[in-house]
Amino acid sequence: MKNCEYQQIDPRALSVSPLSVQNHAEKKVQRRRRKWEVFPGKNRFFCDGRLILARQNGVLPLTLGLILVTSGLFFAFDCPFLVTHLTVFIPVIGGVLFVFVVTSLLRTSFTDPGILPRATADEAADIERQIDSSGSSTYRPPPRTKEILINQQVVKLKYCFTCKMFRPPRTSHCSLCDNCVERFDHHCPWVGNCVGKRNYRYFYSFIISLSFLTSFIFGCVITHITLRSQTGFHTYLVASNLTTNEDIKGSWSSKRGAEESGNPYSYNNIITNCCATLCGPMPPSLIDRRGFHLPDEVIPVASALEMELPPFTPKSNANMCTRSTKDVLERMLHSSDFHGLCPSGIQKTTPLVQEVPRAPATAEPSLSSGCSRQLAHQAVVDPCPPFSKSNRRDSLHSINPAFRLASPSPTLSRSMPVLGDGCAIGFMPQH
Amino acid sequence: MAETHSLQDLQQPAVSSKVFVQRDYSSGTICRFQTKFPSELESRLDKQQFEETILTLNNLYAEAEKLGGKSYLEGCLACLSAYTIFLCMETNYEKVLKKIARYINDQNEKIYAPKGLLLTDPIERGLRVVEFTIFEDRSIDSTR
Numbered sequence: 001m002k003n004c005e006y007q008q009i010d011p012r013a014l015s016v017s018p019l020s021v022q023n024h025a026e027k028k029v030q031r032r033r034r035k036w037e038v039f040p041g042k043n044r045f046f047c048d049g050r051l052i053l054a055r056q057n058g059v060l061p062l063t064l065g066l067i068l069v070t071s072g073l074f075f076a077f078d079c080p081f082l083v084t085h086l087t088v089f090i091p092v093i094g095g096v097l098f099v100f101v102v103t104s105l106l107r108t109s110f111t112d113p114g115i116l117p118r119a120t121a122d123e124a125a126d127i128e129r130q131i132d133s134s135g136s137s138t139y140r141p142p143p144r145t146k147e148i149l150i151n152q153q154v155v156k157l158k159y160c161f162t163c164k165m166f167r168p169p170r171t172s173h174c175s176l177c178d179n180c181v182e183r184f185d186h187h188c189p190w191v192g193n194c195v196g197k198r199n200y201r202y203f204y205s206f207i208i209s210l211s212f213l214t215s216f217i218f219g220c221v222i223t224h225i226t227l228r229s230q231t232g233f234h235t236y237l238v239a240s241n242l243t244t245n246e247d248i249k250g251s252w253s254s255k256r257g258a259e260e261s262g263n264p265y266s267y268n269n270i271i272t273n274c275c276a277t278l279c280g281p282m283p284p285s286l287i288d289r290r291g292f293h294l295p296d297e298v299i300p301v302a303s304a305l306e307m308e309l310p311p312f313t314p315k316s317n318a319n320m321c322t323r324s325t326k327d328v329l330e331r332m333l334h335s336s337d338f339h340g341l342c343p344s345g346i347q348k349t350t351p352l353v354q355e356v357p358r359a360p361a362t363a364e365p366s367l368s369s370g371c372s373r374q375l376a377h378q379a380v381v382d383p384c385p386p387f388s389k390s391n392r393r394d395s396l397h398s399i400n401p402a403f404r405l406a407s408p409s410p411t412l413s414r415s416m417p418v419l420g421d422g423c424a425i426g427f428m429p430q431h
Numbered sequence: 432m433a434e435t436h437s438l439q440d441l442q443q444p445a446v447s448s449k450v451f452v453q454r455d456y457s458s459g460t461i462c463r464f465q466t467k468f469p470s471e472l473e474s475r476l477d478k479q480q481f482e483e484t485i486l487t488l489n490n491l492y493a494e495a496e497k498l499g500g501k502s503y504l505e506g507c508l509a510c511l512s513a514y515t516i517f518l519c520m521e522t523n524y525e526k527v528l529k530k531i532a533r534y535i536n537d538q539n540e541k542i543y544a545p546k547g548l549l550l551t552d553p554i555e556r557g558l559r560v561v562e563f564t565i566f567e568d569r570s571i572d573s574t575r
Contacts, residue, residue, distance in 0.1 A: 103513045117557040122449045
């Protein structure tokens with residue numbers, strides 16, 4: 001072994017110094033600091049450098065809080081109601097969107113946006129040398145820009161004094177984070193981090209999924225409100241062609257669950273029901289508010305006609321029958337009770353009464369053809385008077401059940417005997 | 432005669448200088464390095480050898496950053512899985528970076544170390560430069 005000169009260690013110092021030396025050496029071996037601990041930028045690190053955040057994390061807690069509170073309220077209040085009234089997929093979709101939003105947000109916040117590490121001292125020195133050598137000889141410091149060609153286009157690269165390097169294209173220095181970030185988009189306070197090359201996709205998926213979540217929750221809340229409110233209730237009535245009165249009394253709800261069952265006025269099509277109720281023809285006002293009051297002439301028009309007709313029937317020749325029938329038919333055509341009366345008049349059978357709603361459609365052509373046939377055949381004269389009375393009775397009987405459902409109008413009661421007569425006269429030959 | 436030995440002298444040759452090969456932005460922001468042969472290396476290295484190394488590195492980085500069916504598939508799959516898939520598998524870029532590290536190690540052992548040079552992986556310099564460290568030939572001189 002070579003005779004090397006070693007400094008003699010003072011034994012008195014052994015008790016103190018070697019320990020500290022040993023510890024120092026051990027510390028140096030054990031305590032190797034990670035790069036994040038000596039990172040020069042203004043960033044905060046979590047989980048031993050796995051997660052990075054800006055020092056000024058802005059309103060990230062507020063963003064998270066808003067999302068959690070809104071979603072929590074949605075799941076707590078809207079979901080139970082909508083699951084029972086609509087479908088179980090509502091909280092499922094809401095849950096998936098919520099998970100997407102939160103994971104995107106956390107990824108955006110805690111991902112390195114593309115920070116460029118600062119140049120080492122050697123690099124900086126090398127660049128300075130290059131600038132000095134290529135710069136002008138005057139005392140004025142040379143402009144810290146470099147022009148390069150990118151795809152045949154001239155682009156100026158700026159020198160970053162903090163990071164001591166020429167910034168690559170599309171790189172910008174964020175003053176809040178004190179870092180150069182590649183493909184720098186912006187510093188987002190909501191997310192508490194810069195948005196750059198590495199976290200732009202997470203940022204984008206965050207804002208997209210947040211838009212979907214917001215509109216979904218908004219839609220569900222509106223649905224919930226309408227289902228619970230007056231608007232919803234009346235929309236339901238319009239769609240099923242019901243009145244509040246009928247709904248409360250349960251006139252047509254013999255079978256629970258089938259909405260349109262039992263309702264004779266429904267067109268069995270939601271759209272048709274809505275159109276009929278809301279966009280149907282506007283009926284005129286029947287009370288003639290601006291007409292002049294005639295205190296003496298109280299005789300209604302229909303009863304005058306009633307008094308007219310019976311004198312005709314005893315004369316009873318074919319022409320008279322035909323003419324009166326024509327008048328009556330004309331009046332029938334103008335009357336709103338046309339549909340209800342005539343079918344029962346034709347067949348004179350009570351079972352027909354139940355088919356009143358459907359009969360009008362089918363009976364009309366037959367009626368008109370029947371009526372015209374009567375006119376063409378020139379109805380037999382003799383049977384007119386005797387039959388008229390009996391038929392009048394029958395027709396009255398047959399007419400009444402058809403209108404059992406609705407309250408009989410005064411016009412109806414007046415015109416009924418007239419029309420009954422007319423029908424009786426007109427359809428006798430058929431009998 | 433007693434000699435004082437400096438531990439550093441025994442273990443590490445002195446660093447003479449460092450040469451930096453800058454990025455080439457002529458094709459945009461993709462990772463490419465300039466193939467211009469630096470004058471400081473003229474005494475140590477062949478121009479051809481240098482160009483071959485740099486071009487291989489450029490090709491490897493191009494492979495990592497390539498836009499194509501595979502990269503799109505990887506991206507879409509990651510998005511749909513809420514990026515949890517990266518807990519299980521590494522990205523294509525990471526795989527290529529490992530390949531590059533192996534290549535540089537290989538080059539250093541075979542070509543550059545015998546010539547007193549050291550090639551530093553650009554990833555350790557933030558993909559800004561390719562660093563060539565030139566060591567002094569002190570060990571060679573002392574044996575002579």
